[in-house]
Amino acid sequence: MPPWICIALAALAAYRVGGRKIGLLTLFGLLFLWNLRLWQATVETLVLVSIATAAALVIGVPVGIWFALSRRAWRTFSPVLDMMQTLPSFVYLIPALPFFGLGAVSACFATIVFSVPPVIRLTALGIRNVPGELVEASDAFGGSAAQKLFKVQLPLALPTIMAGVNQTMMLALSMVVIAAMIGAGGLGRAVWQSIQRLEAGAGFEAGIGIVIVAVILDRVTQALAARARPHGAA
Amino acid sequence: MGRISLEGISKIFGSNSATALGLVEQGKRKSDIAAACGAIVGLRDISFDIEEGEILVLMGLSGSGKSTLLRCMNRLVEPSCGRIVVDGVDVTRLGRKDLLAFRQKTFGMVFQHFALLPNRTILGNVGFGLEIKQVSARERVERSMQAIELVGLKGWETKYPSELSGGMQQRAGLARALAADADILLMDEAFSALDPLIRRDMQAELRELQRKLKKTIVFVSHDLDEAVALGGRIVLMKDGEVVQIGQPEEIVARPATDYVERFVEHIDLAAVLRAEQVADRSAPVLAPTQTVAEARTALGGTNGGASGGASGGSWLVADGDGRLVGRLFADRLASARPSETLAGLLDLGLPVVPAESRLDTLLATVAAHESVAVVGRDGRLIGAVTSRSVVQALAARPGTHGQPKAGAPILSKPSGAPTWSGTSPNSPSTRSATTASTGSPSMAVG
Incomplete structure (x- = not known):
């Protein structure tokens, strides 16, 4: 698929989600990256970030629900989450290598471990912050635990969960340069190579590319989160 | 048994609820139980029915x-x-x-x-x-x-x-x-x-x-x-x-x-009291078949308006079944020929309210019509709410002003008070006795 079609589609999608401003931002940002001959690298980075984010959500949302409903689980595993976020991200590369070897899979694994805590935390937070009276209302009308979760708790926690998605994506993106050290492609590799070859200009270009991708992803997911917010709430 | 029936409900918050329940059964105070085992007594032995x-x-x-x-x-x-x-x-x-x-x-x-x-x-x-x-x-x-x-x-x-x-x-x-x-x-x-x-x-x-x-x-x-x-x-x-x-x-x-x-x-108080509780049950009630002379005797020494709470100088008139017929004003009684029966002298425009209506809904009517007849669910006359009986009822708040005078059936169930509906309207003499003791118009009302 030629890049211009991809760019047009991405801009249209961003416009539908976030309005004209974000649509234009996406359009010109991606065109600029294409112009810098970084299109291929940008796509690779986006794929890595998307896969890592999707996996983080698949793991993080159910775990977050579990933490929200079980006080004991929350107390037990909360320190683990703290550790996952405070360990230097290089450390995650170590266990990944013997299992998956050098390459994109290891890079993806390390990225997931690094970026999953926010979605767990914010899912748990969102569910716990659902007003007690609303939860009680579900109980009072004879709702089962599943009905309570899917009709009351998750819908009301959705804005908070979306904030978690946004955070997770940003963290995944911040891992791309580090992931490049064990063989991931994309913009991260461009930065890593230019560091090794002392090509300041190329490195700067790739760095700007990461910033542009970050801004676009951030704005689009924030717009999604805003749409998840209940009607009339600020 | 009612629709919902609570039988001995207690609720202990906190751990140690078994110990606390034991203490509740011994009738220990809430603060003592909290001191003894750290549990809070939320509810203690509650039983009642909801209909x-x-x-x-x-x-x-x-x-x-x-x-x-x-x-x-x-x-x-x-x-x-x-x-x-x-x-x-x-x-x-x-x-x-x-x-x-x-x-x-x-x-x-x-x-x-x-x-x-x-x-x-x-x-x-x-x-x-x-x-x-x-x-x-x-x-x-x-x-x-x-x-x-x-x-x-x-x-x-x-x-x-x-x-x-x-x-x-x-x-x-x-x-x-x-x-x-x-x-x-x-x-x-x-x-x-x-x-x-x-x-x-x-x-x-x-x-x-x-x-x-x-x-x-x-x-x-x-x-x-x-x-x-x-x-x-x-x-x-x-x-x-x-x-x-x-x-x-x-x-x-x-x-x-x-x-x-x-x-x-x-x-x-006006929102709480019901008409039947405010109604003056002690006023003499006349029968439409009585003649003016009989009525005058029955009312005895009392002169119109001054007694029995029938303010404005009127008496209620009811038939043998205790159903309200109308009211008789004192001035009509005074000017009528002694042989006339009361039926022809009556004022029929007396407002009637059910026994359970609240006093605050009656006030305007009482003000406009001097007195309001109160009728029970079975259609029998209970008594009249007059401006005087209203003032008496409101003055009788327990614990603030004096207790209601004996014989004035305010705030008490009819058990002790004279009930009218069962007795014959043709024998108001017993009633007059109660009336006399109810007091003079100058009775203190707070």
Whole structure:
């Protein structure tokens, strides 16, 4: 698929989600990256970030629900989450290598471990912050635990969960340069190579590319989160 | 047995509940139990019945356990001991699944802060209980719309809760409870978050709905005026115990403890008292078949207007079955020929009110017509509410001013007071005796 079609589609999608401003931002940002001959690298980075984010959500949302409903689980595993976020991200590369070897899979694994805590935390937070009276209302009308979760708790926690998605994506993106050290492609590799070859200009270009991708992803997911917010709430 | 029957309900918060329950049984005080084992007694040995179709108000200050008690009824709060029997089913013994089904079928709940889902329209919120019951989408919309119309929210069903005022949101909350078709409504401080004017409207509307739908309503409130306005029995609670149960007028007339007395001190008596309690039962009642001469003898030495509370100088006239015929003004009696029968002299324009109407609704009528006849459910005349009997009743607040004079049947059940309806209207002589002792017009009224 030629890049211009991809760019047009991405801009249209961003416009539908976030309005004209974000649509234009996406359009010109991606065109600029294409112009810098970084299109291929940008796509690779986006794929890595998307896969890592999707996996983080698949793991993080159910775990977050579990933490929200079980006080004991929350107390037990909360320190683990703290550790996952405070360990230097290089450390995650170590266990990944013997299992998956050098390459994109290891890079993806390390990225997931690094970026999953926010979605767990914010899912748990969102569910716990659902007003007690609303939860009680579900109980009072004879709702089962599943009905309570899917009709009351998750819908009301959705804005908070979306904030978690946004955070997770940003963290995944911040891992791309580090992931490049064990063989991931994309913009991260461009930065890593230019560091090794002392090509300041190329490195700067790739760095700007990461910033542009970050801004676009951030704005689009924030717009999604805003749409998840209940009607009339600020 | 009533619709809901509470038998010895206690609730202990905190650990050590077994020890604490033992101490409760020994009758230890709340503070002693807290000191002994660190547990808080939320409710202590509460037993009473709630009748089918009544509005029962659980009243007390915050921390008195009223909301906890309400939540024990559908086991949102597990009672530590005791039984709750609803429609013959022991709720405390239901398993998890049966309990959910029982809640769906039997209980609707209305919350203080409405508890509407902000991400759903009013229609979606009202249909929530039906959705839980897995009613089909079409039927859900249909029944939700009926409930929405019932509470007067038609036209607002596509709006979100944040677009509605507090009063309207609570209507939606009420509609949600009604749509689920449960016939016991549990209302937890349902109107406390509303401003006073709206609150009064909602109270009146709830009574109206109750009359129409015959739901059994358990209403939690900290506001005695609200409890009185709802018009049902009141269960007064303090520190997790029931202090007094009764009709509002009973609680005001005979407070069980100093605490209750302080609670009811500032209540508007006119809103509590019923016409039958204010009515002067001691005034002589004449029969239409009597002649003027007989009537004059029967009234004896008393001269018109000055006695018996028949102010404005008139007497009630009733037939042999105790049914009101009219009233006779003193001046007509004075100017009539002695052989005339009373039937021809009567004024028939006397307003009549049922025995259970509240005094505050009568005041304007009493002011305009001098006296108002009070008639019981069986159609028999009970007595007359006159401006004098009103003033006497209002002056007789227990604990503030003097006790009512003997013979004036204010604030007391008719047991001791002379009842009129059973005796023959042709023998008012016994009545005259009571009348005389009731006092002169100069009797102090506070």
